[in-house]
Amino acid sequence: MGHRLPRQQGQERRAWPRRCRKRQTPDQVEARWQPPSAGLPACLPIEQAQDGSPHLVREAADGRRSLRLKGDAKHNQLTDLLADDPHFGPFLKIPGKDNGFDIEGIVVDGQRLLLGLRGPVLRGWSAMLEIQVEAHGDHLRLMPLDDDGTLLRKHFLQLGGLGICDLHYSGDDLYLLAGPTMVLNCEIRLFKWPGARTVLAADQAPVRFQHDLLESAVLPHGKDSDRAEAICNLPKPLACKVPTWLVLYDAPGAARRGGEGVVYGDLLRNR
Template structure:
């Protein structure tokens, strides 16, 4: 279990043109590569594992950018940000999820329209995105993305459009979550952050809303029909999604990662706050999820998630956003990579390089 933090142990040399170094929000590993996403982009970056150069434990570089529009039929134009908030690599696919939520314009110093900005809500069309893209080995030995793989695997997006998809259409009638679809994510509105796969199920973590201290993880299953991902019932006659409410000390989910049958949860403030960031472990999550009857729409877990580690944070910076497991041969047994949005100056090495942290058992 992750009990110790090794700060600034991982060096990421990113593509400066993509500006993801200041807004990292998702990560996953496939082959000998690390995939990362930024929440202000509409693409993914692949980094190769390289030899360390300055005392770090791990180094990644030779970044290559993969625009999502090259592989997916996006809900909106290719230059509109997707606000990618979760990545997972499993069974030959890279899965990704956007925030699905509204955003509010941010007031800026010296402007005379700040009141109007604070009243302006928008929903960039590519934020409402849940998709998978096939991974294949490239000529350089690294994994790459393709629309169609030789073995028949194909890229697909959950059916929907710029403002809604099958999932948000169902949530619009949900007793607990529906009122929060009209509230921006950073105001405790609906905000998906975190994606984990286990078997045929997808788990989506909600940064918001947090309801009376209860955090929510959505469970869904998908299938492919006519080139689109479609929600399918969770078992015979079951619901098309299920809510799992957990106590995470009043924090919202920032990322999810399956660790065997356990679920690791990175949690932080729902709103724009400098506050507690913690890692929780839900031991036996897979068995608990499987034990819920197919026709149950929700489950509440009173003491399932146990805090493992409190993480440092800064004032307006160093907000932990991405968590993923690393192969045992990369940095010793059982290591997890932790990446930050709004990295502090101490984490930067020039204009294109940032440092992440390692979580370890001992």
């Protein structure tokens, strides 16, 4: 049976930023919304300060520099590549929180990046893009993923109609935090894709569909508050040597606020 869709952890100490927008009123959207190039892939070097805390820097002492895909305020290599794409091209000019094109999750595997899309969700299918980048002069540029010159792979996933908020590898397994594409009081879930790293390395198809994901946990949410937005794997010394996820929430409610500059997340056992 065919799948019907509309026609229309690297080793370097770098941070790969992802975009996050505040909620806007309808009249603000038209006046202030910018194309998704505002969140184009970029990397920022991380260095330790004298007190041991990490700091983002433009250029590190060892020569690592901040880099981004070459482009301007409206276009870059990735958006140009997607402009004529039959799945995502029509959604590039739609605001992210209206099921438009919205990159929220990112995972780094060497020079390869997996980009999790909060939107669009296409007839119930969530999407993840796979690209490869390299430093070229003062910018990053896309590299072919294979000998055929493929610059983009598209992975469509069954996440119950939810979009991807965050991505993380744990060994060969890929964990996906999934929530609604719009600002809704809706269930948020954490999914597990067992052996994803091996599957993605073995399957070189430019477009593929993945059914077999394990739902690991349903996360709590409040009314207009406490929406799980990000996950990270805690270092073992902080987690009592037990593999543990830290879940952080957007719009934390009163119970998650502990005073100025303090918010509480949740800890999940990573099994």
